[in-house]
Amino acid sequence: MRALSTRSVAEGMQALARATADPTSTVSEAWPMPGNAGLSFGCDVVDRDGTTPLVIRLAPPGVRRRGNTDVLRIVPLLDSLAAAGVPVAAVRWSVDDPRWFGTDAVVQDRLDALPLHMADPALSATVSVPHALAQAVEVLARIHATPPPPGWPEPRPLAEEIDFWAPMLGRSSEPAWTDAGTALHDALLAGIPDDPAVGVFHGDFHTNNILFDADGTLAAVVDWEISGVGAQLLDLAWLAMFTDPGCWEPAFGARMRVTADPAWLRERYETATGRSTGTFDWFRALACYRFGVITVFNVYLHRSGKRVDATWEDRARSILPLLHRGLEFLR
Known part of the structure; x- marks a missing residue:
């Protein structure tokens, strides 16, 4: 220690x-x-x-x-x-x-810059949400165009990505979470895209991990710990999830500081990359499943005393909205 x-x-x-x-x-x-x-x-x-x-x-x-x-x-x-x-x-x-x-x-x-913080204005840069998100999507396109470093592992197939999270869902203490998560898991497996664009992805791409200078210019993308090589559209879907009030329980959604129309994000990404995003809703469902299960697991760690963090009790209220929203995307 x-x-x-x-x-x-x-x-x-x-x-x-x-x-x-x-x-x-x-x-x-x-x-x-x-x-x-x-x-x-x-x-x-x-x-x-x-x-x-x-x-x-x-x-x-x-x-x-x-x-x-x-x-x-x-x-x-x-x-x-x-x-x-x-x-x-x-x-x-x-x-x-x-x-x-x-x-x-x-x-x-350590940069003299701040994120567009999703929850706390005291920790946030002074930058308009549309300007910040437009820059975020532009830099995401550059990230996705960067070749993987030599020796990095091969991408994990999407079926393995979905199954990877299933054991964490098994830690659920609420039958409703288990039922909704299992239904979303099975629906995702039934509709896996045939040929997703694969390359470097960030893995946790949202505005808390993007720093802006005092003049509102994007200064850096940070927190690359869960980056990898895989289906890149998950990054855009992750950003869409964290800016979509409909993915969260109503009280949280009503106080979100950073929101965006997913169609607007999608259009800007297609323009920046020249790629089609026809499977965007499937990846939005995967993002909801992934973060929903992550929340289930962290609630388990908190309630069991293995890693006490009461903030996960607040986030627990969004588990069912996330999982149900994911099922909506697939329908």
Whole structure:
């Protein structure tokens, strides 16, 4: 657990900077960054050239490196994206030597930018929703045009993607969740698209993971931990789900700060990519299934005491709306 101490993170970053960059470097403190399961920290490195704001992303100590627990896997992707003109936070260090943080780490620039936050105006950039979303779709088209890094795994077939989430649905404590999730699972399997566009996808593409400068210009897309190679239309469907009040329980939908017409998002994406999106509604259903099941699983972790987080109780009210909305898309 050494890697989760703010003091040890600051000490590790100072030692790394002194050993590899400037022996006069100092780091006085580190602090937890929002989200990322307590594995992301901010700090400032001060050396003879000035102050460099950084974000340190750590692999969970003692956990097998696979998927989103393998923080180093995103480094070649970030290099490929930057080379393709996709705005991302630059990587300063990537290390697998445990002497610095006790675990693997990726250290990136911390940008003076904010997301278009879906819930909290205090955490949000000042940018109009249409302007922000138009830029988001344009950059998504550039992401989807970026070749996968060499050596990345082959894409998971859509049938496997759907079945992957089924065991998590089995953790449901509510029969209605199980019934609706199973019905959506079966309906998705029955209508899998024949030839989806496959390539790099972000995996969690919404406006909380897109940063904007003070003038409203898109500065970077962040949080690539669940990125991969697969059916790319899921990214657009994910953005549509998080901007569609009809996917959520009414009280939550009524207070959503960032909303959009899915047809508008779809049209802009088709223009930016030159692709047809005839299977968009199927992928919207998959997005609803995926996040609905993720919520089921996190509610289970909270209620069982394995990972207590009361925010999932609030989100639990949207499980049935998500699953039912997904079934609507397939009908």
